[in-house]
Amino acid sequence: MSQVLDEIEACVPALRRYARALTHDPDRADDLVQDCLERAIRKRRLWRPTGSVRSWVFRILVNVHRNELRRLRRSLTPISLEILPGGDPAGPDVQPDRLALAETVRAMQALPAEQREVLLLVGVEEMSYAEAATVLSIPVGTLMSRLARARAALRSLTDTGVPKLRSVK
Amino acid sequence: MSRDHHKITEYDLHAYADGALDGPARAAVQAHLAENPAATKDVDGWKRQNETLRALYGHVAADPMPPRLSVYRIERKIRTRASHWGRMAAAAILLIATGAAVGWYGHGMFAPVPPARIGLVDEAMEAHRIYSSEVAHPVEVWAGEKDHLQAWLSKRLARPLNVPDLRADGLALVGGRLLPAQGGPAAQFMYEDDTGHRVTLYIIPAKEGREISFRYAKLDRLEAFFWTDEAISCALVGDLPRARLQEIASRAYKQLG
Numbered sequence A: 001m002s003q004v005l006d007e008i009e010a011c012v013p014a015l016r017r018y019a020r021a022l023t024h025d026p027d028r029a030d031d032l033v034q035d036c037l038e039r040a041i042r043k044r045r046l047w048r049p050t051g052s053v054r055s056w057v058f059r060i061l062v063n064v065h066r067n068e069l070r071r072l073r074r075s076l077t078p079i080s081l082e083i084l085p086g087g088d089p090a091g092p093d094v095q096p097d098r099l100a101l102a103e104t105v106r107a108m109q110a111l112p113a114e115q116r117e118v119l120l121l122v123g124v125e126e127m128s129y130a131e132a133a134t135v136l137s138i139p140v141g142t143l144m145s146r147l148a149r150a151r152a153a154l155r156s157l158t159d160t161g162v163p164k165l166r167s168v169k
Numbered sequence B: 001m002s003r004d005h006h007k008i009t010e011y012d013l014h015a016y017a018d019g020a021l022d023g024p025a026r027a028a029v030q031a032h033l034a035e036n037p038a039a040t041k042d043v044d045g046w047k048r049q050n051e052t053l054r055a056l057y058g059h060v061a062a063d064p065m066p067p068r069l070s071v072y073r074i075e076r077k078i079r080t081r082a083s084h085w086g087r088m089a090a091a092a093i094l095l096i097a098t099g100a101a102v103g104w105y106g107h108g109m110f111a112p113v114p115p116a117r118i119g120l121v122d123e124a125m126e127a128h129r130i131y132s133s134e135v136a137h138p139v140e141v142w143a144g145e146k147d148h149l150q151a152w153l154s155k156r157l158a159r160p161l162n163v164p165d166l167r168a169d170g171l172a173l174v175g176g177r178l179l180p181a182q183g184g185p186a187a188q189f190m191y192e193d194d195t196g197h198r199v200t201l202y203i204i205p206a207k208e209g210r211e212i213s214f215r216y217a218k219l220d221r222l223e224a225f226f227w228t229d230e231a232i233s234c235a236l237v238g239d240l241p242r243a244r245l246q247e248i249a250s251r252a253y254k255q256l257g
Helices: A002-023 A026-043 A053-072 A098-110 A113-123 A129-136 A140-158 B010-017 B023-035 B037-062 B071-092 B101-107 B115-132 B143-157 B242-256
Strands: B172-181 B184-192 B198-205 B212-219 B222-228 B232-238
Touching: A002 A026, A002 A053, A002 A113, A002 B037, A002 B071, A026 A053, A026 B071, A053 A113, A053 A129, A098 A140, A098 B037, A113 A129, A113 A140, A113 B037, A129 A140, A140 B010, A140 B037, B010 B023, B010 B037, B023 B037, B115 B172, B115 B184, B115 B198, B115 B212, B115 B222, B115 B232, B143 B172, B143 B184, B143 B198, B172 B198, B198 B242, B212 B242, B222 B242, B232 B242
Parallel strands: none
Antiparallel strands: B172 B184, B184 B198, B198 B232, B212 B222, B222 B232
16 A cells, blocks of 8 residues: 555655646645645545556546636636746756746646646656546547647747747757 | 558647657658648747746756655544544444343454453443442542542543543533453543433553554443543443434544544
């Protein structure tokens, strides 16, 4: 049993990252993760190793977040730029400038939640399409069309003539 | 598996941008992109989106972890909570001894109860039978001296005892007494409702220091819920309906714990 706990524990950093990207609010994000972990831990005896622990806990997180959205009825929170990473972001060969990052944050907040969900699972969590589809409980085909729509929407929301990211490599 | 002769779909392009293709499939898309600047622009755009999103959110995973998100801490919290509230529900482990003591011991076979526990319930029921019918001297120390009663029995059992307040269950404290039990002292607190029904709470120091969840036993008309926490083993005895007795036991448990 504690092996499952260990596997859940190993997912916590990624769950926080995903929750933060979904909500753009550190406290709310950690609340969601905590809620998710409590559910997962309580239900861990029901979990059967048909998929990965990761896709299972992510599915719980997605559901917790959707429930919350339903409750909040998507009250539009003012855009916070606190999300922006401080000094230098991760990759040495990618240095999107702060303006572009801020623009993307705005765009992400404007995306429908279901598009944000898929874009982040694939783009940030780097899940395979099959795993992301499992997390979202949808067929891979649905996932693909949702991903395509999300990318098009993000692009149209950021393609407004303001400075672009420097190209890669 | 060669994709050379297949039409490259938009989904292939996404898969390529996400690094999900390898081998011939990847090569096929690369060949396609070489001839399609528009598609190349799309794919580059998607890659940049991924990179921007990672730059935006990637750092969160490396943030210091707040203790409240510790899996083991949450697990402990759930376990503690469960032992507080779930025990009563967990009284599904019902040890119902039908008839006399033979039945009682017999049932221990399929729901093993440590011998000490049987002693506890037997003694608690016996003490209940003897003292709850007493009119003049049901207790040694009356409720009027509750503080003294609590201090005295805590000292004799070498455990801090908090005499539960069961007025919310319609039970007033009558008082308590010290009793001899197997190998040591026992405390008995007596309560009474407005119809004169008496309920007793029988407490001995826990020996093995192992928590035991709520169990239920019935003997003649008497019913008992018994449990063990870190410090004490308790049995609540009365001739009340089981559900009511269970409510009372749960309240007593919370206050004693």
